[in-house]
Amino acid sequence: MKLIGSLTSPFVRKVRIVMAEKKLDYVFELDNVWGADSKVGLANPLGQVPCLVMEDGGVMYDSRVIAEYLDTLTPVCKLFPPNSRDRAAVKVWEALADGVLDAAVLVRLETTLRPPEQQSAPWIARQLGKVHAGLGVMAADLGEQPFCMGIHYTLADVAVGGALGWLAFRFPDIDWRSDYPNLARLSDKLSERASFKDTVPREA
Known part of the structure; x- marks a missing residue:
């Protein structure tokens, strides 16, 4: 998986923390959404980070959607209760x-x-x-x-x-x-x- 984001965005940080807690491997690609050379728009039509590009090429955006999905990938450190x-x-x-x-x-x-x-x-x-x-x-x-x-x-x-x-x-x-x-x-x-x-x- 590849995570497109920045070092300052709190929403990107949320996903990075989840990735770390779940012990998931991924590539972190830095992108400045305000820069003229920003590439995130190629994956996310909203031009926002975080953006998760999965191994099959599928794309997810919005930190809430990404975090909930990541919690399903492994039972390590479950972050959502079953109830x-x-x-x-x-x-x-x-x-x-x-x-x-x-x-x-x-x-x-x-x-x-x-x-x-x-x-x-x-x-x-x-x-x-x-x-x-x-x-x-x-x-x-x-x-x-x-x-x-x-x-x-x-x-x-x-x-x-x-x-x-x-x-x-x-x-x-x-x-x-x-x-x-x-x-x-x-x-x-x-x-x-x-x-x-x-x-x-x-x-x-």
Whole structure:
């Protein structure tokens, strides 16, 4: 399998963590979707990463789709529970983490791609409001549990840990560690896993 992605995308990191946890072999092909020489559009018509190209030439995109598929390939470190209600709960956690990232990414694009005089302060505030609201719900739902789903490590933790790591990388002024000590504890615990250590976001 070949994974097309970047070293900074939190959605690519989610898939890389899943690959590592599942002990799956793959080729990692770096691609800058904003570069003139970007090739991901040849595989993904949306021009987005991550994009998974399978051995038979089939293509998958969207980190949620890819992660769920990868979990079926081997019984090693099952990241989705078999129970339908628990499985849905994991996907809700993932949707929340991805939603926080979607809003934060939009803020970053607005503030880095537009000159200051063209930026919309109300729109930025609206997106940041989603980030803070999402963090608050994450913290409330986590409570004092060791992992998002209780005692079991799942894709919920991969998604939440990746979101928190990206916020620390791109938005260090959002002090979620002080506001939500339980999220900080979870993040610290996850950061000790090899899959997280090996995929820390960084500029190429």
